[in-house]
Amino acid sequence: MAEIKYTNQRIEILNYLEGNYTHPSVEQVYGAVRKKLTRISKATVYQNLKFLSEKGLIREVNVKGVSRFEPMLEPHHHAICRNCSRIIDFRSEDLTECSLNSAKKIKEIKVDSVNINFYGICAKCRAVK
Amino acid sequence: MAEIKYTNQRIEILNYLEGNYTHPSVEQVYGAVRKKLTRISKATVYQNLKFLSEKGLIREVNVKGVSRFEPMLEPHHHAICRNCSRIIDFRSEDLTECSLNSAKKIKEIKVDSVNINFYGICAKCRAVK
DNA sequence: GTACGTGCAAATGATTTGCGTTAAG
DNA sequence: CTTAACGCAAATCATTTGCACGTAC
Secondary structure (H helix, E strand, O other): OOOOOOOHHHHHHHHHHOOOOOOOEHHHHHHHHOOOOOOOOHHHHHHHHHHHHHOOOEEEEEEOOEEEEEEOOOOOEEEEEOOOOOEEEEOOHHHHHHHHHHHHHOOOEEEEEEEEEEEEEEHHHHHHO | OOOOOOOHHHHHHHHHHOOOOOOOEHHHHHHHHOOOOOOOOHHHHHHHHHHHHHOOOEEEEEEOOEEEEEEOOOOOEEEEEOOOOOEEEEOOHHHHHHHHHHHHOOOOEEEEEEEEEEEEEEHHHHHHO
16 A cells, blocks of 8 residues: 655665654754765655654654654653753553543544653753753 | 733733633634734734743643644643644543653653643544545 | 833744656666 | 656745833732
8 A cells, every 4th residue: 555665865764763762853864864865955854754754654753843753662652851852751551551542432533643742841951940 | 929910912812712622823813812902913922822821821732833722721632633633622530640640750850741642533534535 | 110011023943845857666 | 667756945834033112010
C-alpha cells in the first residue's frame, strides 16, 4: 500500500534520528544532515520530516508551536520544561494502558494515537531562578 | 501576589470564553470580541490570551502548531481530528487519576499540568472520504 | 500620578509553496 | 522512462515586538 522512495535525503534523516533521544528541532536535523549531504535544502528536510511522520517511521512532538522529532520507540510519554523546552521521556505501562482503554470509549473520533505531555519546570531551570 | 488589572479587553475575552466549548482560535476570539470592542487590536488579543493562560484563568490547547482556547473547566482530555482540527472534550476520572499518579513519579521536572490528547479522524471527516 | 495596557504597524520565525531540475525504481 | 523528490527563493501564516498614547487603580 505504501511504497516509500528511499532517497539519500530520507535515509540520512532516518539515520540521524535512529536511537536519537534528544528530540531535535527541524533546524537541528537540518544542521546534522547537512554534514553528510551538503546541498540538502531546508525545505526538503521539512517535507521529509512531515512525510516520514505520516508514514509512521518517526514521531513528531510539538512544543510551544515548534516541531521536534524522535524515532519510533516503544510507547512512552513526555515531560516538557516550560522554560527551556527540554523534553524528557517517561515510561509508564499503567498510564499507557489506561489511555488506550479510554481511547476505545471515544465514539466521535476513531483514535489512532495518544499524546500525553507533562509540563513543569525542570531541575536545571529551577536552580537558575 | 497576582493583582490582575481587569481592562475592558480582558473582561470581554473572559466573557466570550466563559462556558464556551468550541475551542476558538485567536482569530475567532478576535472576531467575536471585536463586536463589542470595535477598536481592539489583534496584538491585544494575543497578549491577553497569553496573559490569562499564564494566570490560570483560561487554558491553551495547541493543535498543529496553532493556539486554541477554552475556559478553565474540571479536568478533561481532548480528542482531536487530524483532518478538520475539531476538538472534542472527553472526561475520564480514571485516566486523570492515573496521569496524576504518574506525574508524581517524574523527578526531573516538577509537573504542574498534564495534557492528554487523542488523535484520529472524526466521524464527519470519515463520511466525506 | 504612575505603571501597566492598548493600538498600530512593522518585524520575526516557523513552515509551505511554485517551479524548473534531478534521480529513484 | 516517468513520477515523485529536490533545491532554491519567494510566499504565507501565526505570533511577537517597539513605541507613542491611554486608562485602571
